[in-house]
Amino acid sequence: MEGITGLTHLLVTMFLAGIGGVIVIPAITDVTMAALCPGQDECSLAIYLTGFQHAMIGVGSVVTTPLIGNLSDRYGRKALITLPLTVSLIPQAILAYSRATKFFYAYYVVKTLAAIAGEGSFHCLALAYVADKVPVGKRASAFGILAGVGSASFVGGTLAARFLSPALTFQVASVFSMIALVYMRIFLKESLPMRQPLLKEVEEPCIQQCEDDMPQRTTGTFKKLPSMGDVICLLKCSPTFSQAGIVLLFNSLADGGLMAVLLYYLKARFQYNKNQFADLMMISGIGATLTQLFLMPILVPAVGEEKLLTTGLFVSCINIFMYSISWSAWVPYALAGFSVLGVLVRPTITSIASKQVGPNEQGMVQGCLSGITSVANIISPLIFSPLTALFLSEDAPFNFPGFSLMCLGLILMTAFFLSLMIRAPPPIVDDKVSSNRNRCTDTLV
Numbered sequence: 001m002e003g004i005t006g007l008t009h010l011l012v013t014m015f016l017a018g019i020g021g022v023i024v025i026p027a028i029t030d031v032t033m034a035a036l037c038p039g040q041d042e043c044s045l046a047i048y049l050t051g052f053q054h055a056m057i058g059v060g061s062v063v064t065t066p067l068i069g070n071l072s073d074r075y076g077r078k079a080l081i082t083l084p085l086t087v088s089l090i091p092q093a094i095l096a097y098s099r100a101t102k103f104f105y106a107y108y109v110v111k112t113l114a115a116i117a118g119e120g121s122f123h124c125l126a127l128a129y130v131a132d133k134v135p136v137g138k139r140a141s142a143f144g145i146l147a148g149v150g151s152a153s154f155v156g157g158t159l160a161a162r163f164l165s166p167a168l169t170f171q172v173a174s175v176f177s178m179i180a181l182v183y184m185r186i187f188l189k190e191s192l193p194m195r196q197p198l199l200k201e202v203e204e205p206c207i208q209q210c211e212d213d214m215p216q217r218t219t220g221t222f223k224k225l226p227s228m229g230d231v232i233c234l235l236k237c238s239p240t241f242s243q244a245g246i247v248l249l250f251n252s253l254a255d256g257g258l259m260a261v262l263l264y265y266l267k268a269r270f271q272y273n274k275n276q277f278a279d280l281m282m283i284s285g286i287g288a289t290l291t292q293l294f295l296m297p298i299l300v301p302a303v304g305e306e307k308l309l310t311t312g313l314f315v316s317c318i319n320i321f322m323y324s325i326s327w328s329a330w331v332p333y334a335l336a337g338f339s340v341l342g343v344l345v346r347p348t349i350t351s352i353a354s355k356q357v358g359p360n361e362q363g364m365v366q367g368c369l370s371g372i373t374s375v376a377n378i379i380s381p382l383i384f385s386p387l388t389a390l391f392l393s394e395d396a397p398f399n400f401p402g403f404s405l406m407c408l409g410l411i412l413m414t415a416f417f418l419s420l421m422i423r424a425p426p427p428i429v430d431d432k433v434s435s436n437r438n439r440c441t442d443t444l445v
Contacts, residue, residue, distance in 0.1 A: 006133045006134075006189075007129075007130060007133060007134070007142065007145075007146070009183070009184070009187040009188045009189070010126060010129055010130070010146075010188060011145070011146065011149045012183060012187075013081075013085075013180050013183055013184040013188060014126060014146065014149050014150055014153065015149050015150075015152060015153045015156075016153070016176055016177075016179050016180035016183060017085060017088070017122065017153075017176070017177060017180035017181075018149070018150050018152075018153025018154060018156075018157065019153045019156050019157040019160070019173075019176045020088065020092070020157075020173045020174070020175075020176035020177035020180060021088065021157070021173070021177070022153060022154045022156075022157030022158060022161075022281075023157035023158070023160050023161045023164075023169055023172060023173045023176070024092065024095070024161070024169055024170055024173050025157070025158070025161070025277075025281065026158060026161045026162070026275075026277040026278040026281060027161060027166045027169045027170075029046075029263045029264065029267060029277065030166070030273060031095065031099050031104065031166055032046045032049075032050065032104070033046055033267070034099070035099065035100070035101045035104035035105075036049070036101075036104075043264075044389040044393065046264065047260075047261065047264050047385050047388060047389045047392075048385055048386070048389065049108065050260055050264070050381070050385065051260050051261075051381035051382060051384070051385025051386070052381070052382075052385075053108065053111070053112050053381075054256060054259070054260050054377050054380075054381035054385075055377070055378050055379075055381045055382045056112050056116070057112060057115040057116055057119060057374075057377060058256070058374045058375065058376070058377030058378035058379075058381075059116075059374075059378050060113075060115075060116025060117075060374075061115075061116060061119065061120045061121075061370065061371070061373075061374035061377070062371050062374045062375055062378070064116055064117055064121065065120045065121050065124055065367050065370040065371050065374060066364070066367035066368055066370070066371045067367070068080050068083065068121040068124070068125065068367065069121070069124050069125065069128060069363040069364060069365075069366050069367020069368075069370065070363055070364050070367055071363075072125055072128060072363040073128075073361070073362070073363035073364060075192075076190045076191060076192045077125050077128055077129040077132065077190070077191045077363075078184070078185075078188050078189070078190040078191065079190070080121070080125055081122060081125050081126070081129075081184060081188070082181070082184070082185065083117060083118055083121065084117065084118025084119070084121050084122035084125075085118070085122065085177065085180055085181040085184060086118075086181060087113075087114040087117050087118045088114060088118060088119075088122075088177050089174060089177045089178060089181070090110055090114055091107050091110045091111035091114055092170050092173045092174045092177060093170075093174050094106055094107040094110060095107050095170040096167070096170035096171040096173070096174050099166060099167070099170075120370040120373060120374060121367075121370070123150075123370070124363075124366040124367055124369070124370040125363070125366070126146060127143065127146070127350055127354070127362075127366045128362040128363045128365075128366045129191055130142050130143060130146055131354050131362040131366070132191040132362060133191065136355055139351055139354060139355065140296075140300045140305050140347065140348065140351035141296065141297040141300055143347040143350050143351050143354075144292045144293070144296035144297060144300070144344075144347045145292065145293060145297070146347075147288075147292045147296075147343065147346065147347045148288070148289050148291075148292030148293035148294075148296070149293075151285050151288035151289040151292055151293075151343065152285075152289045152293070154281065154285040154288070154289075155282055155285035155286050155289055158278045158281040158282040158285055159278070159282055160172065161278045162275055162278040162279065162282070240352065240353075240356055240422060240423070241352075241353050241356045241357070241365070243418070243421060243422045244349050244352045244353045244422060245353070245368070245369065245372050246418055247309070247313075247349060247415050247418050247419045247422070248346075248349050248369060248372050248373065249372050249375065249376055250376075250411055250412070250414050250415035250418065251313065251316075251345055251346075251349075251412065251415045252372065252373040252375075252376030252377065252380075253376040253379060253380045253408075253411050254316070254320065254380075254408045254409075254411045254412040254415070255376075255380075256373075256376050256377040256379075256380035256381060257380040257381065257383070257384035257404070257407075257408045257411075258320065258405070258408055260380065260381040260384060260385050260388075261384050261385060261388040261404060261405075262323070262405070263277060264388065264392075265323075265388060265392065265401070265402065265404075265405065266280075266332060268392045268401070269326065269392075269401055269402075270326075270328075270329040270332075272329075279333070280332055280333060280336050281336075283333060283336040283337055284336040284337070284339055284340075287336070287337055287339065287340035287343075288340060288343040290340070291340045291341065291343055291344065292343055292344075292347065296308070296344060296347065299344075300351075305348040305351050305352050306348075306352070306419070306422050306423070308344045308348045309344070309345060309348040309349060309352070309419050309422070310416060310419045310420055311341055311344065312341050312342050312343070312344035312345040312348065313342075313345055313412060313415050313416040313419055314416050315338070315339065315341040315342050316339065316342035316345065316412050317409055317412040317413050317416055318409075319335050319338060319339045319342060320405055320406075320408050320409040320412060321405075321406065321409040322335050322338075323335060323402065323405050324402030324403070324404075324405035324406040324408075324409060325402060325406075326402065349369070350366070350369065352422065353365055353369060354366075384404045384407070384408065387403070387404040387407070388404040391403045391404060
């Protein structure tokens with residue numbers, strides 16, 4: 001393994017692609033409102049369409065992300081990273097050309113299809129690449145650095161969006177995405193974990209053992225798609241992984257709902273515009289960058305990943321509760337700075353899960369985690385988009401505009417209590433196999 005120094009080109013690619021994706025976020029709410037409900041501060045159609053889009057992306061990602069992650073175990077991370085970076089260019093180019101209503105609908109359809117193919121898979125493949133290159137003992141810090149670079153690109157993208165017009169925003173986003181794709185193809189070294197030789201005395205990884213003992217599946221490309229038996233094998237091999245997956249599910253339910261409704265809530269409640277969205281995102285992004293790049297590498301050895309996970313969930317829970325009762329336009333700005341520890345949740349869950357499997361299963365595991373997130377992205381917008389639209393309308397059952405956010409806070413509270421039960425066993429290092437692997441095989445035989 002090369003260590004953290006071997007991740008330079010991946011981090012540069014992550015930064016460039018992140019700017020290309022983030023720079024459009026502050027503008028897309030205003031663009032959507034202008035295309036669907038011009039001149040209005042509240043638009044139920046925009047909320048419903050956004051929620052439906054997130055749900056459709058989640059449905060597709062449940063299939064595509066585990067498939068892409070598993071294929072990367074066989075054919076290499078770089079080869080599969082090319083797909084999400086390529087498809088992300090197309091919807092940006094549509095709005096770079098025009099933001100008229102008919103072009104917005106074209107963007108809406110293409111963006112949905114492109115996100116199904118690649119939105120979650122790029123992050124999944126980047127995490128698997130890190131697991132290939134970084135030893136187990138440094139993996140949590142490496143995941144934090146990767147997340148920190150993503151947060152840095154978030155800050156850069158929102159800062160650029162603050163000063164760009166909507167037309168120029170999408171043009172600049174397309175340029176950054178193209179540069180990221182070209183840079184990755186030229187400089188990033190391939191990683192082929194399945195072709196790395198294992199010691200003769202090492203047993204086969206858990207999922208490979210299970211596949212040998214199970215009936216032969218359909219031949220062809222789609223046999224690479226993880227079956228239910230693969231997932232059951234993975235869960236039985238590591239109770240810690242299953243606990244982390246459940247916590248991730250509840251956390252993703254809250255994150256997916258927040259992503260679908262928060263900007264529309266702030267638009268209706270305090271009449272926020274593109275610049276205020278950018279300011280808000282930049283404050284939280286700077287805090288996230290500093291926490292992930294500098295604080296997390298110090299905290300992980302000192303307190304452990306499990307305690308960081310529970311702390312991040314608790315802070316996020318309090319943060320959403322405060323959003324739901326915001327009484328003035330300045331409150332979300334204060335909360336954005338308070339939420340810095342919440343960004344520790346995903347890297348710590350990823351690290352805990354990554355350490356429970358062998359080197360040839362990292363793509364599978366990261367794909368399964370992304371699939372769990374995708375399931376949450378199906379459910380959450382379908383519930384919370386209509387709920388938010390209802391409580392922002394004049395027909396609300398009672399006067400509580402932030403009721404849907406309060407419900408999201410309760411979901412995060414559930415994740416917090418579940419995280420208290422995680423007790424991670426010693427990690428599975430590259431030249432050892434845990435005793436759970438034989439139990440997994442014996443159970444499924």
